[in-house]
Amino acid sequence: MAKLEGKGRSGRVRRHLRWAVPLILGVLAYVVFISWAAAISSTVDSDDPADAGASLTMLLVVGLAFLLPFIALVFVIVGAVRALAEWRRDRRHATGRYNRAELADRAQQEHFGRAWEATAQLRATLAAHQVPPQIRVWDVVPRPNEAFFLDTTATYARFYGQNVSYSQSGGFFFGHPLFVAAGLAVTAAGNAARRSAAEAAAAVQWREHQTVRLIVSNQRLICLANGQWLSFDYGAMTAVYPEVQQWSLVCQFDSAEPLMLHGPGVPAAAVITVLMTYGPDAVAEHPSLAPLGR
Known part of the structure; x- marks a missing residue:
């Protein structure tokens, strides 16, 4: 029983880590990159053309400061939705309610267990x-x-x-050399594809x-x-x-x-x-x- 309870607690911890970790990382990324941008901004002279590269760096850091938290927010939402769905599923299971797929899966597991x-x-x-x-x-x-x-x-x-037969197609092309070359290439590609499919079907398996x-x-x-x-x-x-x-x-x-x-x-x-x-x-x-x- 203690092992089962331990597994239940570890499962709940993993469930919450799915949304908590991205949330923490998103906040840290925002704070770190905003602080970095502020530090760069304090050293940039907007009237000095030589500081154009530093200005671009600052804009990139500011962009990352908002982009990375946005990505983390997506993971937070996905993790929270999955955690909620698993919580609701565990509540159903605790009261003995299972959907049709879960009942079929349980029956199969019990069948294999008895076997x-x-x-x-x-x-x-x-x-x-x-x-x-x-x-x-x-x-x-x-x-x-x-x-x-x-x-x-x-x-x-x-x-x-097994033995597998396949047919090769041919064609007669005339006209511009590029047209003839394209026609021959398409024919060769089709024959190669049929040959590969026949070899795969004939292989020992x-x-x-x-x-x-x-x-x-x-x-x-x-x-x-x-x-x-x-x-x-x-x-x-x-x-x-x-x-x-x-x-x-x-x-x-x-x-x-x-x-x-x-x-x-x-x-x-x-x-x-x-x-x-x-x-x-x-x-x-x-x-x-x-x-x-x-």
Whole structure:
């Protein structure tokens, strides 16, 4: 509770500093530059042409004396408006009132929090060499001795390049040399832009981004992607990157494009994938899974 109160006080201090600091700096700038202008003015002889440079300097300093406080005033107003908006938001939250976007954000945070806690419990269960609860899946025909442990959703992507074709345009130009040169330059620029766009589209990158249904068993990851069930066997994996703090899992294969999954259910899938690819001890020893034990 003391930590929460401390965070609340520090938040209020930062909120007020947004308008108080520009206000103080604006006042100081005005005082400093007006004093500087007065000091210059006392040494300037308006009838002496040699003091024209000093006069211009004085005018510049006077201008800054009014310009800088004006800029500071803008920051003061913006900071005050933001501080007022945050104060009103905190008052609403204190009485349990949230707008639709805030409710959605809270629900998402709670969903991710529950998923994290469930994954931490799953890791502890597997680290203790215990079998987690199984689930029934009626959409996928199980293989012999296959057990299902997770049925969730995730964002899905594959990493590969592709062949892309593009057409080049040409033209026949005649007339003044400048007209011909301009026409050739425009044609070349258009062809270069199409070639660059084709090269970017053909480059190796993450593709097929979509939300998929993800089923995790003791033999494979199964994704309902592009309208069909795709199996990614643990035995075919050559590398596994379980980035649970980023809610993601990347798997590489001998004869298939790399797979990336992301979402609140993916850390649990990553834990089971580590178990089935590296063995029971890896669940407790893998450095990327260590945050689940904190």
